[in-house]
Amino acid sequence: MIQSEAQLESGLVKRLQSLGWESVIITDGAGLRANLKAQLEAHNCVKLSHTEFTRVLNHLDKGNVFDKAKILRDRMALPRDDGTTVYIQFLNSEEWCRNRYQVTSQVTQAGSYRNRYDVTLLINGLPLIQVELKRRGMELKEAFNQVNRYQRHSYWSDHGLFQYVQLFIISNGVNTKYYANNRDQDFNQTFFWADVENKLITQLDAFADAFLEKCHASKMISKYIVLHESNKVLMVLRPYQYFAVEAIVERVKAGRKNGYIWHTTGSGKTLTSFKAAQVLIENPKVHKVVFVVDRSDLDYQTTKEFNHFSDGSVDGTDNTRALVKQLAGDHKLIVTTIQKLNTAISRDKFEGPLQAVKDERVVFIFDECHRSQFGETHKRIVAFFSRAQMFGFTGTPIFAENAMAKRTTKDLFGECLHKYVITDAISDGNVLRFSVEYWGKLKRKDGSLIDEEVAGINIKEFFDHPDRINGVVDWVIQNHDRKTHNRQFSAMLCVSSVDALITYYEALKLRRDAGEHDLRVATIFTYNANEEDADADGLIGDPDFNIGVDKQVNVHTREKLDRFIADYNAMYQTAYSTKDSHSFYNYYKDIAKRMKERERRDSQDKDRVDILLVVNMFLTGFDAKKLNTLYVDKNLRYHGLIQAFSRTNRVLGQVKSQGNIVCFRNLKAKTDEAITLFSNKDAIETVLMAPYEDYVAQFNAAVTKLLEIAPAVDSVNDLQTEGEMLAFVQAFRELIRVRNVLGSFTQFSPDDLTLDPQKFEDYKSKYLDIYDRTKRTKETEAVSIIDEVDFELELIQRDEINVAYILGLLAEVSRDANSLDANQRDESARKRKLVMDMLGSEVQLRSKRELIEQFIEQHMRKAQDSGASVEETFLAFWNHERVKAMEAVCAEEGIPPAAFQRLVEDYQFTGKPPLREAVIDVLEQKPKILERKKITERIIDKLRGLVATFDDGLGEI
Incomplete structure (x- = not known):
């Protein structure tokens, strides 16, 4: 039982x-x-x-x-x-x-x-x-x-x-x-x-x-x-974060041994390490905790978060004096960069002010401690602070295998205190798997693959040749929308050198100017005189923002970058340049902000970056949940490969089912090697997505199960019990989950599936009918077993099918309906049916369905007879209906129309519903205290409904 x-x-x-x-x-x-x-x-x-x-x-x-x-x-x-x-x-x-x-x-x-x-x-x-x-x-x-x-x-x-x-x-x-x-x-x-x-x-x-x-x-x-x-929300640590903090706290209590935490990239190391810092400053035996990050990671958001956490703990400037003052002063928690810390303990002029802290117990926590510069800084800290205790966090430790003549993480920090590897994170659903495709592999005439490191072949000349790069650019343009779910997500393209990057950027720009694509491409790179990427070892260099201070610059590439930044300024109405190190760093931070803020609800589509083109920058320590694709045209290996791939695998909703990696180099052996090093030899199947054919088989098996429940589309109408409807919902939801994964494969074809696209759309319409019914009962006290089911509608929403798209079809219907040509009349009838089908099967159109049907039945003929365009007639109708709907809400709730319009405008601008107090303020008759929450919730729901119906999903009309 x-x-x-x-x-x-x-x-x-x-x-x-x-x-x-x-x-x-x-x-x-x-x-x-x-x-x-x-x-x-x-x-x-x-x-x-x-x-x-x-x-x-x-x-x-x-x-x-x-x-x-x-x-x-x-x-x-x-x-x-x-x-x-x-x-x-x-x-x-x-x-x-x-x-x-x-x-x-x-x-x-x-x-x-x-x-x-x-x-x-x-x-x-x-x-x-x-x-x-x-x-x-x-x-x-x-x-x-x-x-x-x-x-x-x-x-x-x-x-x-x-x-x-x-x-x-x-x-x-x-x-x-x-x-x-x-x-x-x-x-x-x-x-x-x-x-x-x-x-x-x-x-x-x-x-x-x-x-x-x-x-x-x-x-x-x-x-x-x-x-x-910043977001005014509560967060709770996951178990591996809890155990890591506990291990550090216990080690500090027990003595002065160092240690490191190995938590895979994307698992929230910064939160863990900062929580460790917060707990440690409560220990009276600890004089100070210094949290050390690379400057490239201390972007606008990190600075803001850390200062919220401990006011004044972060000094985001390049002024080392401010750090020295904090070290010598009363600040118990300090957040600084590796660069400033290095300067502070290396220069004689700071030795005097730092005497007061030199022999105190200072705990250093290093974020991303696999970076190359931590080795040298580590030595200086040990030499300078007599009672220093150091802890490192890394997702990709340096072992003997990938040390490349450097010291290992164990050499620097000693024992690993807690481990949470990529297979753990994938199993827990904390990061996504990778879907890796290999294109443009180097082959011999007999079809066998050439080892790209083999002696005697000028690999650089082959890979940097403009003809090859143009071919890659054409592939990206053709497949980018598929990989990024029609640009819901962003991508990065990493290349082997600045010269290659310039060729790539100019090829993309040439095609944009020719009207072959409208992708928004941004780029950033350093323009030092010695700027070639050491592509041979497959690792990722540390970014350097000290441009033009003590170093010679490559004038040619600096001029190129200035032109590319000018394109960026024109695209986003900004004003950045390379005039000095500060301006260059601000440009970097703006790109970082633009990439990260796509995940915010109030983000604007006009602010998005589609492809970020880089050599090394942004390939380590950078998190952007709306980044799902990495195009790779450079040699990657060991921790460099895992770090770069991991830019794509942050979890975000149902649509982002995996991180997409497209390699234009033969990195298969290096990928397997890196996964094995940072988890185990049996991890490859866990970390990498299954082949395309496996998902086709999954989809077709799900179709068989669906047809057992509802053999025909109309069979859904005959489902009587809640249990039968629940079974149909779960079966169709499995279909859309697998289809979402399939859609990102380059070789995807609907012909491989046993359910044709029209049947899929028909079943989808029935699925949405059930959703609409549950939505109507969700706000009542009656609870059914389907009420709590997640329909995962984001998996079947197509943003390109909006009101503007429907009006385009209706304009064609209107033009051809009275044609003397029978074929045109048939085509008009077909398009009219297509419109009616879409109104039932597209998520974002269903709230508008009754109004659009009313427009078709009552106003289309008027537009034809008057000679007015369908768009003009529709806009007049839509605005009229919008005003009517708003007036109805205002009359029902006792709100002046102008005040309600302001609430709507604020909601549209911020993406956040109005505060309860703001709603109360606009009511003509103030409700009793105990009634306020119920009334404000009801008004906010009506406001959201109005915006969803009349403003969302319109497109460019």
């Missing part, structure tokens, strides 16, 4: 009791408040009157989830009835085991709708951990979606106490994951817990023992949740 959800819940509560959580019965908001009062009184050894506790509740009810996370960690200065002040602690985060622990279940809260939560863990009376369960066999994602629904419907109600939840746990008994309370995150940002060897702990009972033991749970909340100031 399958274990029910109720049995799962009962078993969990009993297990939590055995782990030190006291069981308490709380059924509703009143019970929650009464219990909170009693627990806060006991924890703070104080008795609160009714009015005093009301002040506490009002204090707790301020702000959003992020604000409340800060309130939780602070004390409240509570004015007492007798005029004195008492300080109320909500969480003892210093001695985290000294809190009060309770567990309850089935708490009911009524917000927009009435919801009942599964298992709630209370610390000092506040609900800080919420567990949502699904019976065995159900998808874990359904529990995640259920939590999101509760956040919309009721967590904010009744003084918003459930907005104090710090961690969510979701489980179906077999699989259990945790994540921080962050409304903006994706299911991909939910994590399994694991042991120190990275072995996953997925079963609910084992997870409870390891993670929900009361001291560990409160330690995670107290020490290992990060308040991300």
Whole structure:
């Protein structure tokens, strides 16, 4: 017999009791408040009157989830009835085991709708951990979606106490994951817990023992949740990050041995290392913690984040005096660059000011410690600081095999304290696999491959020849949209030398000027006199921004770069140049910002970069989630190869299913060699995607399963039970997942699939019909088993099929409908049917379907008769309907139209819904306090609906 959800819940509560959580019965908001009062009184050894506790509740009810996370960690200065002040602690985060622990279940809260939560863990009376369960066999994602629904419907109600939840746990008994309370995150940002060897702990009972033991749970909340100031969200460390920080902290407590952390590229090393720094500065025996990064990594975002973390810890200038002042002063945490640190301890003039810190216990944490310059700096630090203790973080350690005559990571830092390799990260879903294609391999006349390092062949002359580069450029232009999902993502093209880069850029520009493509290409490179890439060893050089200061420059390539920057300035309305090192660095930072900010919701398409053309820059230490493709025309090897490939494999939603690597060199043996070195010899199948043919077979097997459920498109109409509809949704969703992967292969052809494109579109329409039905019930109290299913609509949304595209077809329909030519009339009828089909099968058009159909039936003929264009007639109709819809909302909610229009404009500009206070301000009649959240949520939903219908997905009309 399958274990029910109720049995799962009962078993969990009993297990939590055995782990030190006291069981308490709380059924509703009143019970929650009464219990909170009693627990806060006991924890703070104080008795609160009714009015005093009301002040506490009002204090707790301020702000959003992020604000409340800060309130939780602070004390409240509570004015007492007798005029004195008492300080109320909500969480003892210093001695985290000294809190009060309770567990309850089935708490009911009524917000927009009435919801009942599964298992709630209370610390000092506040609900800080919420567990949502699904019976065995159900998808874990359904529990995640259920939590999101509760956040919309009721967590904010009744003084918003459930907005104090710090961690969510979701489980179906077999699989259990945790994540921080962050409304903006994706299911991909939910994590399994694991042991120190990275072995996953997925079963609910084992997870409870390891993670929900009361001291560990409160330690995670107290020490290992990060308040991300820039985005105003909570983040929680993953298990390997937790174990790494713990290992460093324990080593510092135990003595002065060094160590390093091997965490694969893309796994969040910077967050881990900075959290380690934060914990270490609390140790009274540590005088200072110095966090050391390369200058190329200390971009605008990193600087901002670090200063949020510890105000004033980062000095983003080139002024070494500022660093010396921080080292000699009271700053306990300092973030600096390897370059400035090197200067500070190398120059005689700084030796005097640094005497005060020279013999103190200073802990140095190096980010990306595989970089070549860390070896020399390491020696100087050891010579200068008598009690230095050093820890390194790297995704690609230097071993004897890839040392290339340099010292290994073990030589510099000693023992590896924790390891999390690329296979671990892929298995956990923390990074993506790579899909590697090899094109343009060097072959003999008999077809056998030539080793590109073989003596006696002028490989450079062959690879740098303009004819070959032009061929690669043509391939990229032809295939770029396929690789990047029609430019939803960006790509990098890395080449062997500055000369090759110039040839590439000019070939791309020539074709753009000729109208052969409209890709936005940016580039950056150094123009030192000695600027040839040492392409022979396949490693990546360290970027150097000190241009034109002490070094000779190559005038020819500097002039070329100035022209390329002028193109960039014209494209993005900027004003950069190479006039000095500072200007050049700002240009670098702008490119970095432009690439990174594509992932922001409010990013503008006009700001995107399609292809970033580089030699070495950006190939290490640079993270941009919207980068999914790397074109490689240079020799890569060992850590250089893994670092470069790893620019593409950051997780982001469902559409980005892998990192695409396209090699125009024969790097197959070097790829296998690098994967083996940085994981193990059996890792290649884990790290690399399967061949194209395997995904074709997967798709066709999924078609067979779909046809068993719905043999014909109309069979979907006959599905009666929710179980049957759920089976169809899951079967079709598997189809679109595999098809999303297939679409990025260069050799993809619909002819290889057993479901033809038209049938796929027809089934897709039925799939969306079911989605529409669930959407209508999601905002009610009725809950069905399909309500929590994720339909993953981003996998079937085609941005190019928008209203402008539909109007183009309608213009052709209008022109040919009355033609004397029968073939033209038939073509007109075909296009009209195509339009109607698209209105049912395209995600972004369905909210507009009724209005567009109304336009076709009632206004198309008028346009034909008056001689007006379809576009002009449609715009007049659309604007009229938009005004009507807005006026209806304003009338229903009591909002002046001009004020509502301002809210809409702000939402369109920022991409963020208005704050609750902003909505209240525009209401003609202010609602009662207890009604405000419900009313503002409703108005914001209507605002979003209006924008989605009338403004999103229009295209260039």
